[in-house]
Amino acid sequence: MPNQMSQLAERDVKSLFHGQTDARKLEATGPLVCVRAEGINVFDEHGNGYIDTLASMWNVALGYSEQRLIEGAKRQLETLPAFHSYYNRSHPPAIDLAERLTAMAPGGMSKAYFTNSGSEANETAVKIVRFYNNALGRPEKKKIIARQQAYHGAGIFSGSLTGLKAIHEGFDLPSPGVLRTAFPYQYPAQSNISEEEFATSLAELLESLILSEGPDTIAAFIGEPILGSGGVYPPPATYWEKVQAVLRKYDILLIVDEVITGFGRTGPMFGSELYGLRPDLLVLSKQITSGYAALGAVLFTDEIYQVVADYTSKLGTFGHAFTSGCHPVPIAIALETLDIIEERKILEHVQSIAPHFEERVRRFSTRGDVVDVRCVGLLAAIELRHPEGIGPGVISKKAVDIGTRHGLLLRASGNSIAICPPLIITTSELDTMFDRLEATFDELASETT
Structure with missing residues (x-):
């Protein structure tokens, strides 16, 4: 996100009240204003693209381009x-x-x-x-x-x-x-x-x-x-x-x-x-x-x-x-x-790609900064370890912020990062998503150690 708020972001903060948001923090940082989407990707007003790892709000099953x-x-x-x-x-x-x-x-x-x-x-x-x-x-x-x-x-x-x-x-x-x-x-x-x-x-x-x-x-x-x-x-x-x-x-x-x-x-x-x-x-x-x-x-x-x-x-x-x-x-x-x-046999596609999805999720279990991984179908969570003295959800929310720099839209759920991509995701897109998530966690670890 740019350091200086855009005109769109400033207008948003002035007039739009956001749910499940710290309003004062939003006033200081401004929102991420997304203006278009294609496939599993969402693009902000500056042209930056992000893989939407939560399918908007767990719901964009068929991606953003279904004519x-x-x-x-x-x-x-x-x-x-x-x-x-x-x-x-x-x-x-x-x-x-x-x-x-x-x-x-x-x-x-x-x-x-x-x-x-x-x-x-x-x-x-x-x-x-x-x-x-x-x-x-x-x-x-x-x-x-x-x-x-x-x-x-x-x-x-x-x-x-x-x-x-x-x-x-x-x-x-x-x-x-x-x-x-x-x-x-x-x-x-x-x-x-x-x-x-x-x-x-x-x-x-x-x-x-x-x-x-x-x-x-x-x-x-x-x-x-x-x-x-x-x-x-x-x-x-x-x-x-x-x-x-x-x-x-x-x-x-x-x-x-x-x-x-x-x-x-x-x-x-x-x-x-x-x-x-x-x-x-x-x-x-x-x-x-x-x-x-x-x-x-x-x-x-x-x-x-x-x-x-x-x-x-x-x-x-x-x-x-x-x-x-x-x-x-x-x-x-x-x-x-x-x-x-x-x-289009979407259920069959989910069933065929789910084992690879789970294998990529399970890899995170070997990290010292991960407490637990959970996965069923194309629904998963990776729970991050919160160092002593740091409140619940602080580290996962920080991961969300870092994720944007790596081209990901992430969702913090308690101490976990929830993963719920569009059902149409391909194997190569899935690998790109998890590669970016690994880079996100690596950066997070370097900032918190």
Whole structure:
């Protein structure tokens, strides 16, 4: 980044308020203003190019140059540029996408409800669960169990489901009604029990929490197949099998948040397929449109739908909706995204390149400044060692700054650098990305020793 702020950067700092940012630091440094993108690369206002190692915000699956998505949006804008699904109204793209998603999703989904984002989708999932239990005459069965280090959004309740301190501080979160259970990861270097034994202990902790709170007060458990924004933590073997058994035992619904893991990120279409997950409600967003437009979705089973539908008949409505939550343009883009994923065999590409991706990630484990590496599919994290006396996240954020000098857009997630490139990345691009990351860590090490 240039030492002197550009006119664009100065204008940005004067008028644009940035999320998840230290506003005073930004005033001093100015933002990195990106003006165009191509393939897996983003270019700033000075012409500098960067490999986008996080696919924007975990979502640009098909890269930045997919003309078919642009044309799909254009066709929809020329036919039905705006509409909704309020009352008894609908439109063809929504009907088609709902049918495709419910048919392909795990768990026997029956209905799809569209929103503008993953945060809104998680808020909606919780409202459906509340509506469902009220319909069944169970007004006390409302608490939601979420996990430490989870990320489920930044709204009042979705932010409460999130298990990250930075999302809570200053906002009076979490709100009542959210219970927290254990972080499902053990560092290999610190492990003295098997993964299965660890999974058993986590399931026992979950059951103890349920019993102490009272099963009749707990409505649902929400979880990502792999903890994403909290640091990319895959679960131990048999974890989801054991957790689902506990939930079934106490009649607790399972909300699976596939906002990051959906649509091929881990290899199969959904992360649930890796772990045998059978959700009652499934939350989707991000790669559903390859990031080209805002869209989220909640899918749910026919068992839930039938109860909810009966209650809407009693009350006269399901009093929840978003003006642009079922907008035809992002839905048309989502349909085109699914077509491309299928026609170009994107899942097969991910599965073919994933072993090399993992091998490059694992190389970092031999470095003295790396504590841990984690990888599933094209989703990874490299956790950096933080010297004594330096606060959490300081070193990883410094790595992000150094990375820009090496042509990388990086994301700090706690003490880790998260890696989540566009699914279309090639082997040579992957090697270039990791070579630049090694150079970044080498420079970081020279500055911190």
